[in-house]
Amino acid sequence: MVVGVLLLGAGCSSGESSEGAEESRGGGVSSGGGVPSGGGSPSARGEVPPDKGSVRVVRTVVEGLESPWGVVALPGGGLLVASRDEGTVTSVDAGGRRSEAGEVAGVAPDGEGGLLGLALSPGFASDRMVYAYFTSESDNRIVRMRYDEREPAGRRLGAPDTVFRGIPKGHIHNGGRIAFGPDGMLYVGTGESGDTGLSQDRGSLGGKILRLTPEGEPAPGNPFPGSAVYSYGHRNVQGLAWDSRRRLFAAEFGQNTWDELNAIAPGGNYGWPEAEGTSDNPRYRNPLAKWPTADASPSGIAYAEGSLWMAGLRGQRLWRVPLNGTEASAAPQAFLGEEYGRLRTVVSVGGNKLWVTTSNTDGRGDPRDGDDRILELEVS
Secondary structure (H helix, E strand, C coil): CCCCCCCCCCCCCCCCEEEEEHCCCCCCCCCCCCCCCCCCCCCCCCCCCCCCCEEEEEEEEECCCCCCEEEEECCCEEEEEECCCEEEEEEECCCCEEEEEEEEECCCCCCCCCCEEEEECHHHHEEEEEEEEECCCCCCEEEEEEECHHHHHCCCCCEEEEEEEEEECCCCCCCCEEEECCCCCEEEECCCCHHHHCCCCCCCCCCEEEEEECCCECCCCCCCCCCCEEEEECCCCEEEEECCCCCEEEECCCCCCEEEEEEECCCCEECCCCCCCCCCCCCCCCEEEEHHHHCCCCEEEEECCEEEEEEEEECEEEEEEEEECCCCCCCCCCCCCCCCCCCCEEEHHHHHHHHEEEECCCCCCCCCCCCCCCEEEEEE
């Protein structure tokens, strides 16, 4: 197993939020000096990607966003982006022009909670449904809303229909990433809301990856009959992505020592709070890569060109992890070190293109002119 940079960094104390500790900045990082992989995706050619890659910032897709969190690409160009603290969804057309799509009723922003992940229905072309994960007054929940771009600005999102509720909420560790997998099911990353005991409790929805039908029922074939739980023993999952062979990966915040990137197995126990990083206990599945918390504090991840790409909040960098199956084939490589501040979300938009969202206006960063923004990258 190849793991991340093995340099101890300051983490968050046992009572702190993993995001809260990001206020303490890591050191400067080189953008990597990688070499291109050549034509076509390594995974498409059945090859392991090269140890070193490259990143080029192509353009700024949009700027002037407030506390952006979830992002989805719309068919035919454009995107939707959620504002965690304002509880609104912004529509951005292919030319970068912004307009408000609507406010999501019931959002109660607090600490790390608010309007978080977004996902498009697998049948979006016909049903126009947008799914959102948010913190309410009582819990974290998932709703779906019809998106009608023919409506005027501010009215394009319909009323929310709750499809799943009861995920524990807290001032910290609300998880929030949602994504439809290759199987058409909805995957949900949750946090333990600051109550570490929830992660090992399979009867709780906190500290888990959940797998649901689009209607919000436990998905057929889940590892625990009648349960939405797909994997457990997580601390705070904010990154979900699949590779070209439909394998699921997830990023999660550590506490004092290690942040993790994991290959997810149905029914797998990832160790929190008994284990952080690598463990000798065979009950727990070890990460495929790990980082000192000062270097990462990972949020979104995406798959492109045979590698996983992971956004770092406190680490203020984009990590590339080349894959050989479900293991890292080389040491992780860092890009964009401190150039754009905190990085929150990574979206694959086809081929070698990624969108990466900054997160400097959420109360923990240092906003610059134009923040927050979404960057378009070419990667290899």
